[in-house]
Amino acid sequence: MQKYYQKIKNSPIFYGMADSELDRMLECFKAVIKHYESGDTIIRSGDIITKIYLILDGEVNIEKDSYWGRRIIIQKLHENNNIALSLVASKNTESNVNAICTKDAIVLILNYEKCSAMCQNACMHHGAFIRNMFKILSKENVELIEKIENISQKSIRDKLLTYLSNESQKRKSNMFEIQFNRQELADYLNIDRSAMSFELSKLKQEGFINYKKNKFILKVQV
Amino acid sequence: MQKYYQKIKNSPIFYGMADSELDRMLECFKAVIKHYESGDTIIRSGDIITKIYLILDGEVNIEKDSYWGRRIIIQKLHENNNIALSLVASKNTESNVNAICTKDAIVLILNYEKCSAMCQNACMHHGAFIRNMFKILSKENVELIEKIENISQKSIRDKLLTYLSNESQKRKSNMFEIQFNRQELADYLNIDRSAMSFELSKLKQEGFINYKKNKFILKVQV
DNA sequence: ACATTTCTGTTGTTTTTACAACAAAAAGGA
DNA sequence: TCCTTTTTGTTGTAAAAACAACAGAAATGT
Numbered sequence: 001m002q003k004y005y006q007k008i009k010n011s012p013i014f015y016g017m018a019d020s021e022l023d024r025m026l027e028c029f030k031a032v033i034k035h036y037e038s039g040d041t042i043i044r045s046g047d048i049i050t051k052i053y054l055i056l057d058g059e060v061n062i063e064k065d066s067y068w069g070r071r072i073i074i075q076k077l078h079e080n081n082n083i084a085l086s087l088v089a090s091k092n093t094e095s096n097v098n099a100i101c102t103k104d105a106i107v108l109i110l111n112y113e114k115c116s117a118m119c120q121n122a123c124m125h126h127g128a129f130i131r132n133m134f135k136i137l138s139k140e141n142v143e144l145i146e147k148i149e150n151i152s153q154k155s156i157r158d159k160l161l162t163y164l165s166n167e168s169q170k171r172k173s174n175m176f177e178i179q180f181n182r183q184e185l186a187d188y189l190n191i192d193r194s195a196m197s198f199e200l201s202k203l204k205q206e207g208f209i210n211y212k213k214n215k216f217i218l219k220v221q222v
Numbered sequence: 223m224q225k226y227y228q229k230i231k232n233s234p235i236f237y238g239m240a241d242s243e244l245d246r247m248l249e250c251f252k253a254v255i256k257h258y259e260s261g262d263t264i265i266r267s268g269d270i271i272t273k274i275y276l277i278l279d280g281e282v283n284i285e286k287d288s289y290w291g292r293r294i295i296i297q298k299l300h301e302n303n304n305i306a307l308s309l310v311a312s313k314n315t316e317s318n319v320n321a322i323c324t325k326d327a328i329v330l331i332l333n334y335e336k337c338s339a340m341c342q343n344a345c346m347h348h349g350a351f352i353r354n355m356f357k358i359l360s361k362e363n364v365e366l367i368e369k370i371e372n373i374s375q376k377s378i379r380d381k382l383l384t385y386l387s388n389e390s391q392k393r394k395s396n397m398f399e400i401q402f403n404r405q406e407l408a409d410y411l412n413i414d415r416s417a418m419s420f421e422l423s424k425l426k427q428e429g430f431i432n433y434k435k436n437k438f439i440l441k442v443q444v
Numbered sequence: 445a446c447a448t449t450t451c452t453g454t455t456g457t458t459t460t461t462a463c464a465a466c467a468a469a470a471a472g473g474a
Numbered sequence: 475t476c477c478t479t480t481t482t483g484t485t486g487t488a489a490a491a492a493c494a495a496c497a498g499a500a501a502t503g504t
Contacts, residue, residue, distance in 0.1 A: 064374075140363060145366065148366065151374065
């Protein structure tokens with residue numbers, strides 16, 4: 001735990017807390033560190049969730065298997081993102097998604113139930129904690145709406161352009177690197193990989209974009 | 223304001239507050255009531271948002287016009303739902319969606335900025351308020367993920383079955399009424415209305431579902 | 445450096461969807 | 475009630491996407 005103290009301290013979930021406060025919070029939440037390897041399932045659809053998972057390092061996909069066996073990537077999560085916060089907070093304890101580790105990860109696990117139930121002792125700072133989580137949730141919310149915008153486009157071309165221009169806006173540059181490989185991007189946008197590759201080539205040929213592997217350049221403002 | 227006092231009091235956003243507390247909150251937030259007529263635009267994409275809108279009655283669609291002029295319905299909101307909470311809370315003040323009134327609405331408008339900035343006086347209960355909003359946000363989050371699940375399905379048929387079975391689960395009955403008319407449902411699921419109608423007929427013919435107007439019956443567990 | 449595996453791009457074919465145009469049914473108003 | 479308007483269902487056609495199969499490029503391990 002000590003090894004990751006600085007990382008934990010810098011996490012937005014504990015933003016603005018002094019060391020002594022943080023220590024008490026960690027104790028109150030019965031915090032533990034757990035390591036996952038790429039490919040591990042952190043949460044399986046159907047699991048009863050009572051803990052919050054804070055990613056300190058690595059990469060985790062939130063996925064869903066459709067009834068017909070197709071994978072849907074809902075989100076890709078990294079350092080400082082949380083898993084299951086909204087689920088636990090909404091008392092909706094049964095997960096309906098899978099959390100799959102895609103790059104070896106270090107995860108801080110907080111027993112939220114425990115603390116929120118009988119929070120008399122150390123948690124004068126539960127207030128600050130809630131405010132932080134509130135901010136995190138609201139940001140997630142905005143991101144989910146953005147994802148809805150991306151996948152709500154009519155054609156493969158529109159989905160790509162919307163996704164790329166949203167990424168460009170976020171990075172405040174028309175030159176950026178995306179987090180997905182082609183298959184993952186296709187799963188994220190709910191389109192066929194090969195059809196997507198084809199459309200990307202066309203967009204490159206027509207001069208709208210340029211790319212090499214995961215580095216993209218938007219040539220026109222969409 | 224007095225006219226709607228009971229409705230405001232019962233709203234989840236003020237859950238667990240005594241009358242005196244509520245009064246002070248409303249003052250602190252400079253709360254006002256505003257009426258909108260069906261068709262009115264409450265928020266336009268691009269607007270700078272600093273207030274939270276709580277729907278006391280009526281219906282509001284959160285929509286987005288794609289660059290190419292197609293309408294996307296992101297959410298349909300009713301009594302007790304809020305508009306712009308996540309936006310304001312994430313300090314992301316420029317709206318990128320439209321909020322359109324679809325049935326005459328009564329809306330309580332709260333000046334969130336004002337209060338959260340200099341909250342010394344009445345707001346000992348700001349804590350309870352934040353906790354309530356936190357819960358609301360987390361619920362919204364779960365709903366957005368459900369919407370993503372719905373529209374991430376591959377075919378029109380799968381989208382319909384996923385949507386209908388999710389609705390059925392929420393109402394805990396295989397017989398339920400949906401909130402959308404056909405055009406709205408098509409816009410929500412991002413599909414063509416006529417193609418959707420055709421698929422609905424087929425599903426009915428094949429015995430998977432039955433429906434009349436907005437009343438649906440799921441005949442098989444999907 | 446080489447072999448092996450994974451990832452990405454290309455092409456033709458089949459399937460699905462969007463679109464347009466219209467018919468039928470339902471809702472609303474005078 | 476009848477007329478008008480809105481909503482929903484049906485059909486054929488054109489366009490787009492999925493799928494499959496494979497080639498080429500890049501990454502990985504030895």
